[in-house]
């Protein structure tokens with residue numbers, strides 16, 4: 001057993017433990033907890049068991065990011081998220097190492113918090129122009145004034161396919177981005193939906209490790225991304241403009257079914273009347289939906305992100321939802337289920353990458369794709385041929 005201990009400040013000790021067996025681990029746990037160094041317990045993870053070793057330089061990077069992160073340094077959080085977003089295999093590995101430590105820290109903090117989650121994860125979706133950025137700016141500022149730490153993460157895989165971003169540019173949420181208790185992370189500019197959702201899931205964990213107790217995951221509601229987001233948050237909110245019919249064609253029925261709360265925005269000035277009408281329409285439509293929770297019926301509210309009206313009431317409803325879900329045990333069950341979905345998403349994504357780059361398959365793909373395109377070969381047969389080549393090559 002090797003323990004390295006170094007002094008960073010008069011109050012804090014950081015310990016690094018390597019090559020631990022479970023028996024060692026128990027001993028170290030006892031030593032540390034009896035010393036009152038509970039926070040440092042989070043360092044007890046021995047990731048060598050799961051992940052190949054790191055070089056000294058990489059280990060220093062992980063330590064620096066981890067320590068900076070849990071002390072709430074925004075620069076370290078940003079750097080850590082960049083690391084998890086990396087597509088380079090070595091960096092991916094270092095990122096997993098860092099995440100493992102952050103997860104371990106989470107578990108410890110949650111234990112101290114009587115098993116309650118550290119942060120409230122909220123998903124926000126809505127069609128372009130519904131007022132998402134105006135809402136986040138207003139909502140985020142209200143929360144930081146109430147001493148919450150808020151982070152905003154965007155999921156926008158459209159930027160990789162269309163070359164443009166549906167979630168707008170850096171000029172969004174200017175005031176909130178200057179707030180020291182808020183952290184806004186735009187969507188990565190490259191990546192598939194699978195990749196973006198993986199990194200968003202990991203970014204949520206990092207934000208929570210950085211002490212952000214409200215994590216808002218924003219997505220534009222016209223693709224598949226909102227379904228992915230609903231699978232990573234505690235509460236899913238749909239923001240709609242006071243318009244119906246044609247204007248909301250892009251909004252799929254499926255998303256409405258997933259919403260725990262529908263907020264009809266822009267309920268101000270001339271738009272109050274249409275907002276009321278739309279609210280009534282959604283209230284009756286949602287009555288017909290299948291009940292997803294034993295303790296919560298989805299609500300439809302009217303708000304104005306411009307004037308701030310209804311935003312505080314909306315937060316009250318959100319906390320009511322969180323408390324009900326928590327006491328009924330549904331929140332923890334939901335999070336557990338999400339972990340499983342996340343694992344399978346990762347497997348799916350990695351398997352596909354592995355398949356495409358496999359030597360036995362790689363050179364056959366363009367040819368078979370061409371044959372499928374020209375109608376010479378059926379897609380089913382082409383898939384069978386590729387899968388057989390892959391299996392034989394294993």
Ligand SMILES: Nc1nc2c(ncn2[C@@H]2O[C@H](COP(=O)(O)OP(=O)(O)OP(=O)(O)O)[C@@H](O)[C@H]2O)c(=O)[nH]1
Pocket residue numbers: 126127128129130131132133134135166167168172220265266267268271303304305306307
């Ligand atoms: N009257 C009124 N206008 C609003 C309100 N919220 C947003 N808007 C306006 O709606 C327009 C779109 O708002 P954004 O916040 O940019 O909408 P968004 O959904 O973020 O759109 P993207 O940035 O394209 O994703 C802007 O002109 C806002 O000023 C509101 O509560 N009332």
